[in-house]
Amino acid sequence: MRAKTAMKPDPRLHFRTPLLETPFHPRTSAASRLNSWGPWGGYTTVLEYDDLAMEHSAIRNAATVYDLCPMVKYRVRGREAAAYLNRLTVRNVTKLQVGSVHYTVWCDDAGKIVDDGTLFRLAEDDYRICCQERHLPWLLDSAHGFDVDVEEVTDDVAALSLQGPCSYAVLKAAGFDVAGLKPFRMTAFPFDGGEVTISRTGFTGDLGYELWTTPDQALALWDHLFAAGGAWGIRPIGSAALDMARTEAGFIITNLDFIPAHQALREDRVRSPFDMSLDWMIDWEKGHFNGRWALLAEREKGSEWAFVGLDIDGNVSAEHAIIYHDKKHEVGQITAACWSPTVKRNIALAHVKRPYHAEKSENLWVEIYAMRELQYVKLMLKARVCERPFFKPARRTATPPGLF
């Protein structure tokens, strides 16, 4: 007899499909006109559907859908889930209310970042961690001595990101009333015999939502959104457009903007929350957490690095460029950059040695090797440390959101 329900693939046969397909694959592949794919967390995902400029433009002017399924997800449940997460991460989890989300990082003993991610409090003793890298062994080791269950649930959740100024209007047309939903809050709706949870979160720095459901509801949800959003020009976007948007928003990505402590091969590549200018999240009063002693010592002694936004002359993108002080001394490197169509500036995110991030930031230069018809054109361009995010529209946080 054949099983009628879809089964999970036999893990022993992984070699036949080195990259998995997400539950939205029938729709994403149909929309992928460039056939431009890249790996993400073991899945094949769209880098560009048809036109990078149009995709990015839709994020800032219409409504876009991005397939979030490969994001690594862990479920943390149990009587001591909050105590466990308080010891694991740097923020104070007891301040996170049921139905809320916060951004956080977690460190190793040396106070170096293992990963960053968002923490969803689904119920009193029920949390979900969303992050870029897999590190279940670390999460399980950290659970020793706590009454808590930790499991990876990446495959059990199908998620879409609906981002753009018209995203609220699309949801309204789709029958989801999220008018009162504030940023970093979530709420659940019945959908097609199942349920979809909508959180006001995202990675674009714009008005936007993330929709969470089970894989069996995935295609119905996609179709429902596209049917409702036609009038607002809803369209899928790939990772390339999202990367531009997140750079404008000043958000970081693990392994692009910092190397996680458990993966770094070179001793000097690891970064602390201070190095990444994320120390504002640390709750020093909540009790012990992983890396606390090391971070206290670093707070005392000072940090080597700072993470800053740069505004660079010209319009040539400065990805991975080296930063110089006075055109002579190396003082940092750029991890993300683009010419921003939104703010019309040449922007970048960068690691800069202290104090060149602030007190001595006057005389910074970026060396760009621009490939022009098989020859590098070497540019030395002036760079200014500036505020992040580069783009922060009021519509992002307005509640109720605007009906554009």
Place this chain on the structure above:
Amino acid sequence: MPSFDAIIIGGGTNGLACAARLQTSGRKVLVLESGGAPGGGALGAEFAPGYRAPGLAHLVNMLDARVETGMDLSRHGLTWAATDLSSTALSATGDHLVLEGAAGEWLTGAVSAEERQAWAALRTELMDFADVLAPFKALTPPRLARGVGNNVWQLGKLGLRTRMMGKDRFREFLRMLLINVHDVLNDELTDPRLKGLLAHDAVLGTWLGPRSPNSLIHLLNRFAGQVAGKRASLAVPAGGMGAVAAAMAASVTASGVTIRTGAAVAGLIVEGDRAVGVTLASGEALRAATIISAISPKATFLSLLGPRHLDTGFVNRIRHMKSRGGAAKLHLALKGRPDFRGADLRSRLVIAPDEQAVELAFNAVKYGEAPDRPVMEILLPSAFEGGHAPDGHHVLSAIVQFAPCRDAVGTDAIRKRYRNQTLAVLEDHAPGITGLIVGEELLLPADIEARYGMVGGNWHHGELSVEQMFFLRPVPGIAQYQGPVPGLWLAGAGCHPGGGISGAAGWNAAERIVREVRS
């Protein structure tokens, strides 16, 4: 309740040694002992009506000289029923071989002149190497970093002294340092009794067979010990093993230390980022600026402090610290004098027919089984003095290896089998001994853990193996007796240089505390 500068958790040998050294530095010290009397593994107890046996240790061979003289133990009642004990390699046919003096200075028994010569040469070499290692026992292990307060001068002196052996001997030292005892014995010796006894002594109290890598260093460690001023010597305290603990307790009490018995510590109090006190099982809270744990590191961090006050990586290291115990303790109440085919009962009796027998006994426990022919070290306290058993009766105390570890014991069947196999071996060497038994007690590693809090029943509070020695003991990062929580110190056998009735770890810890607070 008067206030104290330091609270020591655990009134065993190391806890008392630490208390003594700290008190002389001018601190007010409180020792908390969960049992009815201080002493831990050094205590004796009545196991059958009228018969008293040493709890775990039944000989003294590693008493730290600083402890012995610094605590003036002889003035506080420690005398010896016997010193310079011989060791007898028992033969099932009565053809015993006796190692006389310190570590077999000379041999008595039927043994060839060549073998005597070979042993003398090997013994000289082992004693020389033990001499090199001995001073390291009294040292705080260094940290592998610059500018972290290592005693560079002292380390340099010891390193230079080691190198001064000369090129050939230094090379030989390095070759021997991490080798297994089985290979060395077969390179140098031929007499199975001698090889059996030495192989047995090397793995006594370890989770190693003679063929396991690094097993020779345990023999060197043994030869680096001292008692009553004599290197590699064995001694039996008058009045039983409890006399050592009693003398230590009397010494610290006389110097002003307060000992509270029946005071089981349930947890540590952490405020801010400091350990500031302890809570007792009764709920009572006691506070002091310095909290010292002389109990097992695993119990200290995983139970008393708890993972939530520690970093995950550190907790992993503590969890992964190996602490398997392979030694069981057997106590027999005998209604008459056993006869080990004429062997002198005022000797340490060892049943280990050859080095192979020791390895075979270890093989079984690797797979969670009981060996067919356990090997053992036997002492009859009643042969040295009265008071241990009714007149004419005897008490036999034996360390029997290798006992199934905690995980294997779950059924009475394996315990029964281990007991029966042990008695069968004893009967072969002392015909009729089983008929003399009027009372008995067998402590398997699981029982030792339950009674003494030694995790896994390991009497070093964590296996003493090369990868858990010196700056790796108990785990990297806290090998200097400190932390990781400020205000918390370690002073137990789980620290360098390990266990035994020694007090070295406790004394070292106290030295470190005194130095740290001064600076």
